[in-house]
Every structure is written in structure tokens, then in C-alpha cells.
Amino acid sequence: MRKGSIRLILVVAVLAAAATMAALRWDLLPGGGGPEVSGPAFAFGPAGETAISEDEATNIRVYEAVSPGVVNVTRTVVEYDFFFSPVAREGTGSGCVLDADGHILTNYHVIQSADSLEVSLPDHTKYRARVLGVDRQNDLAVIRIDAPAERLRPIRLGSSSSLMVGQKVLAIGNPLGLQNTLTVGIISSLGRRIETQTGELVDDVIQTDAAINPGNSGGPLLNTAGEMVGINTSIFTIGGGNIGIGFAIPADTIRRVATDLIREGRVIRPWFGIEGYALNPDLASVLKLPVEQGVLVYRVYRGSSADRADIRGASRAVAWYNQRIYVGGDIITEVDAKPVGSQEELQLMLEARRPGDTIRVTLRRGAERLTKQVLLVEAPKQPASRI
Numbered sequence: 587m588r589k590g591s592i593r594l595i596l597v598v599a600v601l602a603a604a605a606t607m608a609a610l611r612w613d614l615l616p617g618g619g620g621p622e623v624s625g626p627a628f629a630f631g632p633a634g635e636t637a638i639s640e641d642e643a644t645n646i647r648v649y650e651a652v653s654p655g656v657v658n659v660t661r662t663v664v665e666y667d668f669f670f671s672p673v674a675r676e677g678t679g680s681g682c683v684l685d686a687d688g689h690i691l692t693n694y695h696v697i698q699s700a701d702s703l704e705v706s707l708p709d710h711t712k713y714r715a716r717v718l719g720v721d722r723q724n725d726l727a728v729i730r731i732d733a734p735a736e737r738l739r740p741i742r743l744g745s746s747s748s749l750m751v752g753q754k755v756l757a758i759g760n761p762l763g764l765q766n767t768l769t770v771g772i773i774s775s776l777g778r779r780i781e782t783q784t785g786e787l788v789d790d791v792i793q794t795d796a797a798i799n800p801g802n803s804g805g806p807l808l809n810t811a812g813e814m815v816g817i818n819t820s821i822f823t824i825g826g827g828n829i830g831i832g833f834a835i836p837a838d839t840i841r842r843v844a845t846d847l848i849r850e851g852r853v854i855r856p857w858f859g860i861e862g863y864a865l866n867p868d869l870a871s872v873l874k875l876p877v878e879q880g881v882l883v884y885r886v887y888r889g890s891s892a893d894r895a896d897i898r899g900a901s902r903a904v905a906w907y908n909q910r911i912y913v914g915g916d917i918i919t920e921v922d923a924k925p926v927g928s929q930e931e932l933q934l935m936l937e938a939r940r941p942g943d944t945i946r947v948t949l950r951r952g953a954e955r956l957t958k959q960v961l962l963v964e965a966p967k968q969p970a971s972r973i
Contacts, residue, residue: 645770648756648812653766654708654739655683656758656805659692659715659729661700680759680805681705682814684728684743684844686735688713691844692804693819694720694727695783705731707738708766719847723937724839725782725819728847741806744813746792746836749773757796757818757832759805771796771830779934780833783820789934791833792816798832807834814840842938856939856962859890860897864928865917872906873913876950879927880919884912895960897949916956920948936962 638646659681664672679696683689690705697703703715713731720727753773761767775793782788794807798821807816816834846853862881863869870878884900886892901914918926921935922945939945941964948957 644754644810645756645768648808648810649758649768651812652741652806652808653758653768655741656708656760656766657681657683657690658706658760658763658765659690659696659804660704660706661697662702662704663699664701678760678763678801679803680801680818681729682804682806682817683738683740684848685740686738688731688733688738689718689844689848690715690729690731691817691840692727692729693817694722694725696804697727697729698784703729705729706765707733709737711737719851719853721843721847721853722784723786723853723933724788724835724843725784725786726817726835726840726843726847728844742813743841744809744811744815744837746790746815746838749776749792749809749815749836751775754810755794755796755815756808756810757794757798757802757805758808759798759802759818761797761799761801763801767802769797774831778833780820787930787934788835788839789937790836790839791819792836794832794834795830796832797830802832813837816840839937854941855965856936856941856943857887857890857965858932858936858960858962859887859892860899860918860929860932861885862915862918862929863911869906869911873904873911875917876953877917877919879925880917880950881926881929881932882913882917883915886915889963889966891960891962894963895947895958897947897958897960898951917950918947919950920946922946923948 659679661677663675665675679692681690681692684691697717704712705715706712713733715729715731718728718730751773755771755773757769759767771794773792774795778791778793779787779789780791792807798818802818805818806814807818809815815837817840818832818834820833822831843853860883862883865875865878865880865882867878883897886897886899897916899915900912903910903912918932920926921932924935926932939962941962943962945960945962946957947960
């Protein structure tokens with residue numbers, strides 16, 4: 587054979603071998619390659635089933651039971667611009683359905699200064715609301731809507747007295763207008779004292795790391811039984827967002843305050859009826875007082891609990907750092923054997939008391955140490971005269 591023919595045969599053989607290898611590699615020949623694959627080898631569970639842990643099941647159960655009772659509260663305040671034209675500004679918060687009569691619990695700061703209030707239920711129906719009563723001291727308010735009872739899902743009120751640090755809690759609310767948002771966490775601490783957005787001091791507050799953001803105020807803090815153990819009221823924040831430090835007014839305070847607001851339109855509180863200075867070592871030294879801590883009484887209101895117990899106010903005035911200080915009155919040092927450092931602390935000690943209760947007050951009158959049984963009377967509806 588000629589060299590050209592041999593060369594052609596070799597080229598054809600090489601090409602045929604290459605084509606055969608390619609066909610085998612890509613399973614183009616019958617019986618070639620590995621087993622046939624019908625599709626991607628993903629691991630699928632049974633259709634329609636989702637693995638849920640016991641903890642997740644608890645979250646779902648509580649949310650489904652309670653969220654229908656969490657409402658959105660919209661406050662409208664009418665302001666006036668530079669040209670005295672009315673401008674309506676809105677703010678939103680959360681609320682809790684208390685009963686089938688349409689009573690809604692929320693925070694005082696949520697409805698403060700409102701010209702009108704609107705409540706949106708989870709089924710998207712909306713109702714005008716009216717204020718029944720407010721408690722600025724505890725940042726609580728009760729409003730009412732006229733809604734059919736079948737549309738209202740009251741939230742059970744639990745007890746806060748048996749709560750423990752580390753206990754799981756759930757918060758439901760409307761942060762940033764996102765209705766019925768659930769977050770979970772634990773009780774981080776108990777018995778906190780905080781200052782509310784209205785500037786009042788509140789005792790026995792629950793601290794939680796459940797995420798609370800603007801709009802959550804007025805929503806419930808829940809235990810795993812679906813009971814409201816607190817109402818979310820504020821957060822400690824740097825920059826305005828949640829950093830895991832939230833606060834809730836406890837259920838035992840809610841029960842006492844809400845009952846009074848619904849029945850009376852106000853909270854029935856005892857009236858001690860004094861004004862005084864919080865002592866410190868400097869002031870005590872200058873005035874040559876027998877104690878360095880307590881409340882130096884300078885004014886007693888006529889007819890008050892203090893007046894009836896013969897607690898006495900100032901008898902003269904002295905100058906101290908260009909200020910006029912009224913001195914000569916009694917110094918209250920203890921209430922029921924607990925030290926008192928300021929008038930605000932004294933008020934907090936009386937917060938859980940009712941008119942008709944008796945407290946034991948320890949005081950200094952000059953060098954004499956006295957103990958008085960003080961019968962607490964109800965605060966008058968009108969301002970009392972001073973003595």
C-alpha cells in the first residue's frame with residue numbers, strides 16, 4: 587500500500603477511537619456508562635410534614651391562642667403648622683383585650699394627648715375608642731371599643747408574684763406597625779425600678795431580653811401557659827433599636843390598676859400628704875440634723891394621712907447655697923421598717939396600699955425618735971389646702 591493510504595487509515599482509526607470514548611463517557615451508547623439517574627439526588631421528607639420541636643410547638647400554641655387578643659392602637663394628635671393650619675399626626679402602639687365588654691389595656695404614653703383613638707383588631711376591623719381612665723404613675727390606661735363580643739378574644743391575666751429569672755416569656759405586639767409580631771426570650775431580672783416615658787418611677791418591673799421595639803408598647807408579655815404576666819412598656823436602647831433590655835409592668839400591678847380604672851375611672855390610692863427634701867450628708871451636716879438619710883418634711887396637707895398622724899412640717903426657713911430651705915419639720919426615716927431616702931421612694935412604698943390600711947412610720951423630731959401608726963386615707967379629687 588502507498589504511504590498516503592496507510593496514513594489515512596491511521597487517522598480514521600484514531601478518530602473512531604476518540605468518538606467511541608466520547609460516546610461511552612457521555613452515555614450515548616446502549617449499556618455504556620453508569621446507572622441511569624432520574625433527577626437530582628436530594629433528600630426530601632414526606633410531603634406536607636415539618637419537623638417541630640417541643641419548644642417550637644409551645645411558641646405556636648401560645649401565639650395561636652393569644653394573638654387574636656392583641657390589637658393595634660392608633661393615636662391621632664392634631665397640631666398646627668406655621669400658618670395655623672391643622673396637621674394630623676399619628677402614632678401607633680399595641681393593646682390587650684381584657685374582656686368581652688371591649689375594655690382594652692395599653693400604655694398611657696401610647697394614648698397620651700390623643701385627639702382621637704382607633705383600635706384595629708387582628709381581623710382588620712376598626713373601631714373608635716374612648717378613654718375610660720389612665721394611670722400616669724404606672725404608665726397604664728384602659729380604653730373601650732363598642733365591638734361585638736364574638737370579635738373579641740380576651741387575654742387571660744396571670745400572676746407576676748411567682749415569676750423566676752430565667753423563665754421563658756413571649757412578647758406579642760405591633761413593632762413599627764407590623765401587626766401581631768411574636769418574639770421570645772427569658773426573664774432577665776425582677777424587681778427593677780425604672781423611669782417611664784412620662785417621667786414617673788415604677789417599682790417591681792420585669793426585665794426581659796425578648797425583642798421589644800417601638801410599637802410593642804401596650805402588648806402582652808406572656809408565660810408558656812399563654813397568660814399575660816406583664817405589659818411591655820419600654821426599652822433601654824442605644825440609638826433607638828432593641829439591644830435585649832426591655833421592661834414590662836407586672837401583672838399584679840395591672841390587675842389592681844385596671845380594676846380601679848374600669849370601675850372608678852381612676853386609681854384609688856392612699857394619700858400620705860407631704861412634701862419634703864431628700865436628705866444627703868452635705869445637707870444634714872449644714873443643718874446639723876441627727877440623720878443623713880430620710881425625708882425632711884417641709885409641708886403637710888390638711889386632712890391628709892400625715893396631718894391626721896400629727897406629722898409636722900417646717901417651722902422656719904434658712905439659706906443654703908443661695909436657696910431657701912424650710913427646716914424644723916419631722917424627718918421620716920422608715921416605713922414599715924424599710925428605709926426611705928426620698929419622697930418618690932415613699933410614694934412607691936405606698937403604691938400597693940389601699941385607703942384604710944395602716945403603716946408604721948419611724949421619724950426623727952429633733953433628737954427624739956418616734957414611731958407612729960398612720961391610717962391611710964384616700965386622696966381627694968380636688969387639691970387640698972396646705973398647712
